Amino acid sequence: MRVRVLGAVELAATNGEPTLARWPRVRKLLAVLLVHAGDIVSVDRLGDALWGGEAPIDRSSAVHNLVYRLRVIVRSAGAADTVRVVTRAPGYVLEVDGAEVDSTRFAELVETARDRLHEAPQVAAALLDEALSLWRGPAFAEFADEEFVRAEAGRLDELRGAAAADRVEAAIALGRHDEAIGMLEPLRAADPLGERPRRQLMRALHGVGRSVEALQVYRDYRDLLAELGLDPSPELRELEAAIIRHEPSIGWIGPTSPANNLPQEPGELVGRADDVIQVTDAMRRARLVTLTGVGGVGKTCLALHVAAVVGAEHPDGVWLCELAPVGASSVAEVLAAALEVRQRHGLTMTARLAEYLREKRLLIVLDNCEHVTATAAQLVDALLRSCPRVRVLATSREGLDVDGERVLPVAPLETPARGASSPETIAGVASVALFVQRASAASASFELTADNSADVAEICRRLDGLPLALELVAPKVRSLSAAEIVARLDRRLQFVRTAGWIREQRHRTLRAVVDWSHQLLDERQQQLFERLSVFVGSFTLDGAERVAGGRLDPAEIADVLTELVDRSMLGARPGRGPTRYALLETLRLYGRERLRARGWETATRRDHADYHVELAVAASTGLTGRDPGRWVKVMDQHLDDLRAAHTWAVAHDPDLAMRLSAALFWYLEPGTFSEGVGWAERAIA
Ligand SMILES: Nc1ncnc2c1ncn2[C@@H]1O[C@H](COP(=O)(O)OP(=O)(O)OP(=O)(O)O)[C@@H](O)[C@H]1O
Ligand SMILES: [Mg+2]
Numbered sequence: 001m002r003v004r005v006l007g008a009v010e011l012a013a014t015n016g017e018p019t020l021a022r023w024p025r026v027r028k029l030l031a032v033l034l035v036h037a038g039d040i041v042s043v044d045r046l047g048d049a050l051w052g053g054e055a056p057i058d059r060s061s062a063v064h065n066l067v068y069r070l071r072v073i074v075r076s077a078g079a080a081d082t083v084r085v086v087t088r089a090p091g092y093v094l095e096v097d098g099a100e101v102d103s104t105r106f107a108e109l110v111e112t113a114r115d116r117l118h119e120a121p122q123v124a125a126a127l128l129d130e131a132l133s134l135w136r137g138p139a140f141a142e143f144a145d146e147e148f149v150r151a152e153a154g155r156l157d158e159l160r161g162a163a164a165a166d167r168v169e170a171a172i173a174l175g176r177h178d179e180a181i182g183m184l185e186p187l188r189a190a191d192p193l194g195e196r197p198r199r200q201l202m203r204a205l206h207g208v209g210r211s212v213e214a215l216q217v218y219r220d221y222r223d224l225l226a227e228l229g230l231d232p233s234p235e236l237r238e239l240e241a242a243i244i245r246h247e248p249s250i251g252w253i254g255p256t257s258p259a260n261n262l263p264q265e266p267g268e269l270v271g272r273a274d275d276v277i278q279v280t281d282a283m284r285r286a287r288l289v290t291l292t293g294v295g296g297v298g299k300t301c302l303a304l305h306v307a308a309v310v311g312a313e314h315p316d317g318v319w320l321c322e323l324a325p326v327g328a329s330s331v332a333e334v335l336a337a338a339l340e341v342r343q344r345h346g347l348t349m350t351a352r353l354a355e356y357l358r359e360k361r362l363l364i365v366l367d368n369c370e371h372v373t374a375t376a377a378q379l380v381d382a383l384l385r386s387c388p389r390v391r392v393l394a395t396s397r398e399g400l401d402v403d404g405e406r407v408l409p410v411a412p413l414e415t416p417a418r419g420a421s422s423p424e425t426i427a428g429v430a431s432v433a434l435f436v437q438r439a440s441a442a443s444a445s446f447e448l449t450a451d452n453s454a455d456v457a458e459i460c461r462r463l464d465g466l467p468l469a470l471e472l473v474a475p476k477v478r479s480l481s482a483a484e485i486v487a488r489l490d491r492r493l494q495f496v497r498t499a500g501w502i503r504e505q506r507h508r509t510l511r512a513v514v515d516w517s518h519q520l521l522d523e524r525q526q527q528l529f530e531r532l533s534v535f536v537g538s539f540t541l542d543g544a545e546r547v548a549g550g551r552l553d554p555a556e557i558a559d560v561l562t563e564l565v566d567r568s569m570l571g572a573r574p575g576r577g578p579t580r581y582a583l584l585e586t587l588r589l590y591g592r593e594r595l596r597a598r599g600w601e602t603a604t605r606r607d608h609a610d611y612h613v614e615l616a617v618a619a620s621t622g623l624t625g626r627d628p629g630r631w632v633k634v635m636d637q638h639l640d641d642l643r644a645a646h647t648w649a650v651a652h653d654p655d656l657a658m659r660l661s662a663a664l665f666w667y668l669e670p671g672t673f674s675e676g677v678g679w680a681e682r683a684i685a
Helices: 024-036 043-051 061-078 102-116 123-131 149-172 177-190 196-208 209-225 234-245 273-287 298-310 327-337 350-358 370-386 423-427 431-441 454-464 467-478 482-487 489-495 510-520 523-532 540-546 554-566 585-598 601-623 628-652 654-685
Strands: 041-043 082-087 091-096 288-292 318-322 362-367 390-396 405-409 572-573 581-582
Touching: 024 043, 024 061, 024 091, 024 149, 024 288, 041 601, 043 061, 043 091, 061 082, 061 288, 082 234, 102 123, 102 149, 102 423, 102 581, 102 601, 149 177, 177 196, 196 209, 196 234, 209 234, 209 273, 209 298, 209 431, 234 298, 234 454, 273 298, 273 390, 273 405, 288 298, 298 318, 298 362, 298 390, 318 554, 327 350, 327 362, 327 370, 350 370, 362 370, 370 390, 423 431, 423 454, 431 454, 431 467, 454 467, 467 482, 467 489, 467 510, 489 585, 510 585, 523 540, 523 554, 523 585, 540 554, 540 601, 585 601, 601 628, 601 654, 628 654
Parallel strands: 288 390, 288 405, 318 362, 362 390
Antiparallel strands: 041 091, 082 091, 572 581
16 A cells, blocks of 8 residues: 555555655645545645645645645655546645555455454454554544544544454454453553443453453443443443353353363353352452352352352362262262262372362362251361362351351342332342243243232242242242232242252252251251241340240340351341341241141240230330330331231230230321221220
8 A cells, every 4th residue: 555644644655665754744735635535625725734824925836836746756656556646626636546545445444344243253353453454653643633634533543443343353253352351451441431342351351251350340330430420331231141140142151161060051040140249259358158048049049150150260170069968977078079089098088189179279169068067167177278279169058167258148039129019110120030030931921911010029029039939939820820829828838849850859849948947957946936937027036035935045045046047047137226037938937837736836926916915015105205206116117916916816815905906006096097996896806
């Protein structure tokens, strides 16, 4: 190419030597003519562009002079065939063969490359490399800011940016993620608010297994935009979600993934974006991270997705070790089998594992430790001490209590707010999304509609957003409407039973999943847990003491409550007032069943009712006293239990029911008077 504008404006001689270096004003003339190549540029206009306000006295002869000089240079450069400055009133036209102008050639290459980007990324990459190599500096260099060239220089710069981005795209398509990452750094700096470089960087980082960083790129960008009051585009949010979920479209563990024995087709992860980020963050700070939570809450599911996200950071692999089916004595053996490590004579299995893992950089996913906590803890402790680059991600219904452990409780999926019921408002809520997904898988005709959405929301709330429960219940849509399912939720422990062969025993029924945890409690814990099931809402330590049955002293009750919380059998919400505890509904129904089987239900419910009568009496005094607001709040918190206590009392102890309705008179009067009357009437009837 003889004519160059991608950098300083130049005309190259046949041997490639620049010819205009000494002639800045001729360069400028060529630049103006080039911007308007093919069109007449009047002498006046040329004069303006060349000299601005400081035009020589005889402007047109000065222009003619320069044109003459340009023609001489063109001729001596041997370019007269391709570059012609033609006189045409009222000025001049530059006629130039496009193939001889670097900017034209550049634009053609970029366009051709774009057409091939998807089918032939290799070709596109080569074309783009050629195109980008034409650039020697900013377009039109020293004239870039001049009025006559600004628009054209801007257009070329933009095209260059797009070409660089396409080049990155080609690298990603070719799986050359490291190359892409290298190219993206300057692109991102040049376009700090641009979304495309971020999107590409996320994909490239994910492609080399640096998914955690990919998610960080997203978060930084989101925060940056938030400062400007903006949001990332839906596409970028979708990409973030896809990385978290490992959608096949962007690859489940990249081609560079290390050895692993993770399941080939993990199901999609619904919701949980923040959890994935939180766990990966924790894993950067601690070598043992334990996900705890009630059975079926999704610990294993989350751990497997996180393991895949951080997989490539562990060149020696990611190894899943399933402890659920094994006894304490064989924990080390099962881990050895997962890692394919053979026993060696004269070494204990733990010592052998430590020896094998000493230099390894790998991640062990220790799944379901709760029934072998002590043994698993000892093993993990020993391995972490002697193997500095081994990391462990454990799941368990309780923490392992090992030095340096980070315990992350996994909460159930978000449920629709009370009162939220339209399909639009609830469809995006994670528990609803999971239910709808599983229900439609079971029955092709199932859809979330205005007719069933209120009941679906109710199902999700009553199941506390527990994924396993949602999964077990959802297939019922084959034979029942959502409303009919709601009506049967009280009997969920019997009603929910799934086609067994796909699941491990522990997850076939809701009863089995709770059984597994319940068996791991000691007798004191079991008894208190069962007695607590008489509460339908949340309760305080006070309340727990009142229904504990007199066998435990108060100090011990506080301890056992903590133990139940640690074992994920009880939720605790510390706040400004006394800590409030609550059972998930599934656990409560289970506890109630056990309590009944022991023959303790009546006595415990009486304790529960007595306690609430006392509370209501205290409140009736408090409500007419100095701080009625506080008492209204206390009563509000206990409303469901007050109602349950009343219902029980009506059936078993009418006097108690009367006292309760009388004490509640003040509280229920404003607004809920009719309910108060109703309660009293039922007590009398
Ligand atoms: N976020 C989620 N998206 C989709 N499915 C999920 C999600 N969380 C859990 N599940 C599904 O719910 C079921 C129970 O989850 P999971 O096995 O992970 O529970 P868990 O907490 O490990 O239970 P356990 O303590 O009994 O081992 C599984 O079938 C799992 O695939
Ligand atoms: Mg599990």
